[in-house]
Amino acid sequence: MIEFLEGNDAVVRGALDAGCRFFAGYPITPATSILTGMMRAMPEAGGVAVQCEDEIASIGMCIGASMTGQKVLTATSGPGMSLYSENIGLAITGETPLVIVNVQRQGPATGSATKGADGDILFMRWGTSGGLPLIVLSPESVHECYTLTRAAFDLAERYRVPVILASQKEVGLTRERVDLDEARAAMPPSRPRDAAPTDRPYVPHAFEQPDDVAPLSPIGGPHLLRYTTSMHDERAWLTGDPAVISRMMEHLRRKIDDHADEIALFDHDPDVGAKNLVVSYGITARSAREAVARVRAAGGRVSLLVLKTLFPVPEAAIRAALIGIERVVVPEMNLGQYAREVQLFADGREVRSVTRMDTELVSPDDVIREGGLL
Amino acid sequence: MSYLDEASLPLPFCPGCGHAKVTHAIDEALQILGRPKERVVVVTDIGCVGLTDRHFDTNAFHGLHGRSITYASGIKLADPDLTVVVVMGDGGAGIGGAHLLAAARRNIGICVIVANNFNYGMTGGQHSCTTPSGGITATCHLGNLEAPLDLMGTLRPSKPGFLARTSVFADDVPALIARGLATQGFSLVDIWDLCVAYYAGQNTLTRNSIADMMAELEMPAGVHFEGGRPEFARAWRDLYHPAETADDEGMCLLPPDAGLAPVAESILAARTGILIAGAAGQKIRSLATVFGAGAIMSGLHATQKDDYPITVMTGHSAAEVLVSPVPIVYTGIEVPDVVLILSEEGRARVARKLAKLPPESRVYVEASLGPVETQARVIPLDLKGAAKEVHRLAVGAVGVGTILAAEGIYPLEAFEAAARRLQKQKVADTNIAGLRAGAALAG
Numbered sequence: 001m002i003e004f005l006e007g008n009d010a011v012v013r014g015a016l017d018a019g020c021r022f023f024a025g026y027p028i029t030p031a032t033s034i035l036t037g038m039m040r041a042m043p044e045a046g047g048v049a050v051q052c053e054d055e056i057a058s059i060g061m062c063i064g065a066s067m068t069g070q071k072v073l074t075a076t077s078g079p080g081m082s083l084y085s086e087n088i089g090l091a092i093t094g095e096t097p098l099v100i101v102n103v104q105r106q107g108p109a110t111g112s113a114t115k116g117a118d119g120d121i122l123f124m125r126w127g128t129s130g131g132l133p134l135i136v137l138s139p140e141s142v143h144e145c146y147t148l149t150r151a152a153f154d155l156a157e158r159y160r161v162p163v164i165l166a167s168q169k170e171v172g173l174t175r176e177r178v179d180l181d182e183a184r185a186a187m188p189p190s191r192p193r194d195a196a197p198t199d200r201p202y203v204p205h206a207f208e209q210p211d212d213v214a215p216l217s218p219i220g221g222p223h224l225l226r227y228t229t230s231m232h233d234e235r236a237w238l239t240g241d242p243a244v245i246s247r248m249m250e251h252l253r254r255k256i257d258d259h260a261d262e263i264a265l266f267d268h269d270p271d272v273g274a275k276n277l278v279v280s281y282g283i284t285a286r287s288a289r290e291a292v293a294r295v296r297a298a299g300g301r302v303s304l305l306v307l308k309t310l311f312p313v314p315e316a317a318i319r320a321a322l323i324g325i326e327r328v329v330v331p332e333m334n335l336g337q338y339a340r341e342v343q344l345f346a347d348g349r350e351v352r353s354v355t356r357m358d359t360e361l362v363s364p365d366d367v368i369r370e371g372g373l374l
Numbered sequence: 375m376s377y378l379d380e381a382s383l384p385l386p387f388c389p390g391c392g393h394a395k396v397t398h399a400i401d402e403a404l405q406i407l408g409r410p411k412e413r414v415v416v417v418t419d420i421g422c423v424g425l426t427d428r429h430f431d432t433n434a435f436h437g438l439h440g441r442s443i444t445y446a447s448g449i450k451l452a453d454p455d456l457t458v459v460v461v462m463g464d465g466g467a468g469i470g471g472a473h474l475l476a477a478a479r480r481n482i483g484i485c486v487i488v489a490n491n492f493n494y495g496m497t498g499g500q501h502s503c504t505t506p507s508g509g510i511t512a513t514c515h516l517g518n519l520e521a522p523l524d525l526m527g528t529l530r531p532s533k534p535g536f537l538a539r540t541s542v543f544a545d546d547v548p549a550l551i552a553r554g555l556a557t558q559g560f561s562l563v564d565i566w567d568l569c570v571a572y573y574a575g576q577n578t579l580t581r582n583s584i585a586d587m588m589a590e591l592e593m594p595a596g597v598h599f600e601g602g603r604p605e606f607a608r609a610w611r612d613l614y615h616p617a618e619t620a621d622d623e624g625m626c627l628l629p630p631d632a633g634l635a636p637v638a639e640s641i642l643a644a645r646t647g648i649l650i651a652g653a654a655g656q657k658i659r660s661l662a663t664v665f666g667a668g669a670i671m672s673g674l675h676a677t678q679k680d681d682y683p684i685t686v687m688t689g690h691s692a693a694e695v696l697v698s699p700v701p702i703v704y705t706g707i708e709v710p711d712v713v714l715i716l717s718e719e720g721r722a723r724v725a726r727k728l729a730k731l732p733p734e735s736r737v738y739v740e741a742s743l744g745p746v747e748t749q750a751r752v753i754p755l756d757l758k759g760a761a762k763e764v765h766r767l768a769v770g771a772v773g774v775g776t777i778l779a780a781e782g783i784y785p786l787e788a789f790e791a792a793a794r795r796l797q798k799q800k801v802a803d804t805n806i807a808g809l810r811a812g813a814a815l816a817g
């Protein structure tokens with residue numbers, strides 16, 4: 001069925017189809033329509049959706065509900081992401097599957113409430129204490145608001161980790177022609193939550209290899225569940241033993257970082273003989289696509305890498321795309337954030353950051369001109 | 375059957391700390407209630423008191439400072455049949471005050487035990503929201519200037535399920551906790567407690583003087599409230615979940631719908647950016663959605679972005695619609711091809727863009743607004759006059775009808791089909807009549 005939908009509507013549909021049956025949120029432009037959309041959708045689906053007293057309660061309720069076995073979602077924008085910060089760390093250490101949608105607005109602080117930016121890209125990765133990894137995906141279209149929301153739920157279950165969908169006003173509140181039935185038909189069924197075997201004692205954070213992920217047994221289910229914000233061993237008991245802590249840090253890091261290739265979602269569009277590569281993501285990827293098409297139409301050569309997974313950084317994809325390339329152009333709607341990640345693999349190549357944070361889109365012309373592509 | 379993990383004992387508290395008594399009282403209360411351990415969750419806050427969950431042989435959740443009520447609420451909302459106990463300090467009650475108030479107002483069925491020792495024990499005895507005026511702590515060594523929070527008095531107006539105050543030295547602690555646990559809605563037991571490491575010594579608070587302190591502060595022990603409001607997690611389901619019907623099998627989440635399948639064909643050759651600028655109340659956003667949907671129903675691609683203030687019925691309301699015979703990659707409109715101005719507010723909003731328009735662009739403007747400062751071709755039209763014949767709110771539809779006819783973007787019938795598809799019949803009728811009047815105006 002062809003529809004004319006906003007990105008936020010597609011997030012709601014994606015969450016429903018992923019099996020999400022719990023939502024808690026707090027109103028904030030430009031994310032509010034996810035809250036109201038979930039309030040409308042949950043009752044029919046047999047789920048629960050509540051407006052909380054603040055964003056801290058929203059994510060807290062989601063974490064609690066997730067530990068009872070529900071797939072959970074919360075949605076906000078920059079100011080609310082700041083309030084989520086401490087609980088994102090809790091979800092990481094407690095290995096709680098959780099999907100967060102950050103419909104970014106131009107910031108800092110209250111910023112331009114109704115205008116877009118990608119100013120939270122590094123904040124989403126590094127915005128909680130401890131520095132341990134989580135997963136960040138970035139949709140460039142209404143269609144991807146659906147498919148990447150589905151993917152976010154699957155990844156959250158697979159790795160027992162918070163997954164953030166880095167949307168923004170220009171995606172979340174732009175209406176586009178989409179066919180979600182087609183999108184649904186092209187996707188595998190959503191991943192159910194793994195059940196823990198009942199014939200042996202349950203160890204909530206068990207792992208043999210550091211990157212193993214234990215199945216989650218729900219609160220109220222067949223096992224007694226222990227959960228703690230404090231540094232713990234595999235049984236979720238407090239520990240001060242450096243050897244145990246070291247193993248736990250390895251586990252929380254490597255269950256994500258060792259699987260970066262599996263988590264990596266991207267489009268690589270190489271141009272034979274191109275010396276320039278454009279790396280982009282989110283709404284700006286569309287400007288990059290248009291710029292690349294114009295350069296090629298004018299007889300120029302340029303390759304394109306569009307990243308849908310931002311964290312863990314798809315290192316292998318970036319390295320592969322860099323082969324034969326002399327210069328990398330990274331357009332983004334901030335003052336140059338992801339360009340720093342790309343720089344890590346540039347091996348002396350010039351990395352040119354094309355930035356804009358005045359609430360306007362980076363235009364294809366900006367990419368061509370400031371990127372020096374023609 | 376004890377609900378404590380015997381192997382984990384003894385409890386880790388300072389000798390004489392009331393937290394041990396609180397822990398054992400919770401165990402006793404759980405024994406009175408007798409629920410299966412799998413159906414009990416002990417959620418603890420941060421602080422010395424947050425060390426207790428480790429010693430319970432139930433589900434145990436130790437969360438962030440002040441946020442225990444939020445996890446407990448999420449757990450209860452997701453599985454209303456669980457018995458959910460929160461154990462927090464006076465510190466947690468202070469930093470998480472908003473959650474305390476919200477939980478009591480919701481009347482969510484969690485039982486909150488506040489081990490109230492009048493200071494932050496774990497961080498070395500700083501003052502909390504319950505430190506009495508004049509109390510000496512590490513952060514008010516000349517005496518506390520703040521007034522203490524009365525948990526009973528604060529929460530009573532919310533009419534939750536059960537509110538009681540006692541002290542660790544009273545005999546009724548397990549019984550009061552058991553009553554809290556048995557309560558359907560929100561319950562809280564405020565247990566006055568001795569912090570032997572910090573508060574008690576510096577303030578000569580003893581087993582015997584706690585009763586005097588209650589009298590002095592006019593915060594007596596006892597049951598302070600019992601209410602019968604419906605419990606939130608169940609009430610939410612009762613209110614919002616549709617009544618089960620015999621034939622709800624195979625019910626899909628969204629009604630079956632033909633969507634925006636094409637009904638006409640557009641001959642539009644190139645991507646065209648249209649800016650519709652009007653006033654709040656002119657239904658610009660829904661009109662732009664129907665306009666874009668009409669494009670889709672004639673085989674085109676479309677995007678729409680709105681621009682409006684948070685107020686209603688005052689100020690501007692504008693929308694950008696991009697239509698294209700090929701999929702739209704870049705969603706920005708660098709140079710609008712067509713601008714439709716319906717009101718003064720709209721004109722002011724797009725003035726910067728008008729000033730930059732090239733001569734090839736077309737500006738359709740309500741004639742009464744007077745001259746427009748732009749290099750583009752300006753086409754003044756009596757949109758309001760034409761709308762008058764139809765409906766006060768039809769001026770936007772008249773404008774769109776004019777553009778569709780004059781610019782040949784797509785056939786009128788596609789707009790009409792889109793209006794029928796997306797709008798209530800009366801609104802669609804008005805818009806279709808407006809559209810036709812506009813098309814006639816374009817000649």
Ligand SMILES: Cc1ncc(C[n+]2csc(CCOP(=O)(O)OP(=O)(O)O)c2C)c(N)n1
Nearest residue numbers: 421422423439463464465466493494495496
């Ligand atoms: C956000 C945050 N701020 C500060 C702290 C440090 N902290 C740990 S315990 C505590 C006070 C606990 O006091 P209370 O809740 O009364 O428990 P008690 O130790 O007295 O039992 C504080 C401030 C923290 N853990 N988290």
Ligand SMILES: [Mg+2]
Nearest residue numbers: 463464491493
């Ligand atoms: Mg205390």
